[in-house]
Amino acid sequence: xxxxxxxxxxxxxxxxxxxxxxxxxxxxxxxxxxxxxxxxxxxxxxxxxxxxxxxxxxxxxxxxxxxxxxxxxxxxxxxxxxxxxxxxxxxxxxxxxxxxxxxxxxxxxx
Amino acid sequence: xxxxxxxxxxxxxxxxxxxxxxxxxxxxxxxxxxxxxxxxxxxxxxxxxxxxxxxxxxxxxxxxxxxxxxxxxxxxxxxxxxxxxxxxxxxxxxxxxxxxxxxxxxxxxxxxxxxxxxxxxx
Numbered sequence: 001x002x003x004x005x006x007x008x009x010x011x012x013x014x015x016x017x018x019x020x021x022x023x024x025x026x027x028x029x030x031x032x033x034x035x036x037x038x039x040x041x042x043x044x045x046x047x048x049x050x051x052x053x054x055x056x057x058x059x060x061x062x063x064x065x066x067x068x069x070x071x072x073x074x075x076x077x078x079x080x081x082x083x084x085x086x087x088x089x090x091x092x093x094x095x096x097x098x099x100x101x102x103x104x105x106x107x108x109x110x
Numbered sequence: 111x112x113x114x115x116x117x118x119x120x121x122x123x124x125x126x127x128x129x130x131x132x133x134x135x136x137x138x139x140x141x142x143x144x145x146x147x148x149x150x151x152x153x154x155x156x157x158x159x160x161x162x163x164x165x166x167x168x169x170x171x172x173x174x175x176x177x178x179x180x181x182x183x184x185x186x187x188x189x190x191x192x193x194x195x196x197x198x199x200x201x202x203x204x205x206x207x208x209x210x211x212x213x214x215x216x217x218x219x220x221x222x223x224x225x226x227x228x229x230x231x232x
Contacts, residue, residue, distance in 0.1 A: 046219075052217070101154060
């Protein structure tokens with residue numbers, strides 16, 4: 001099982017939108033609906049922001065949205081704010097009691 | 111309030127063993143699958159191991175299979191990770207993580223502890 005593929009970095013100006021991709025295979029993202037996204041600020045534990053591809057936990061702003069098509073998932077952050085600057089990780093269930101993460105994307109707010 | 115508090119990290123020599131503990135509170139521990147996720151300093155997240163609520167479904171990442179063992183004690187509301195034959199590359203923060211929904215496995219990780227640092231070095 002290989003890690004999911006994310007771009008190492010992304011950036012945008014305040015108020016803009018940015019989309020981060022996460023590519024897997026038919027054995028993980030393409031095979032299950034359990035795709036999640038996590039936000040991690042420096043020195044902090046990760047925080048769940050999207051689950052089951054498109055759902056937001058209570059308290060997560062609707063500026064964060066998720067999508068999935070085939071073996072690729074994506075996270076869009078709209079109306080970028082300074083506090084959105086963080087590392088973002090995708091994850092997927094991979095069958096056989098496996099879980100797999102992406103390598104992470106560092107989002108910079110210019 | 112859901113709380114997950116890890117303990118047991120520290121400095122250990124290569125080849126030695128260590129046991130991590132996670133004390134859970136604020137929810138019915140016995141109803142939820144639990145996982146360990148690690149993060150080497152400055153690196154990304156890596157799922158290590160998971161166990162469902164009734165201990166039937168258990169999974170390990172290839173990098174730790176055969177060396178690490180996950181277990182849980184419902185009477186003590188605790189999750190454990192027994193780590194044997196530790197390697198330098200096992201150096202990381204280890205997070206205790208809860209699966210989102212009761213009686214399911216692999217849905218997502220909704221609550222995370224603050225992590226405990228394991229350093230493997232001679």
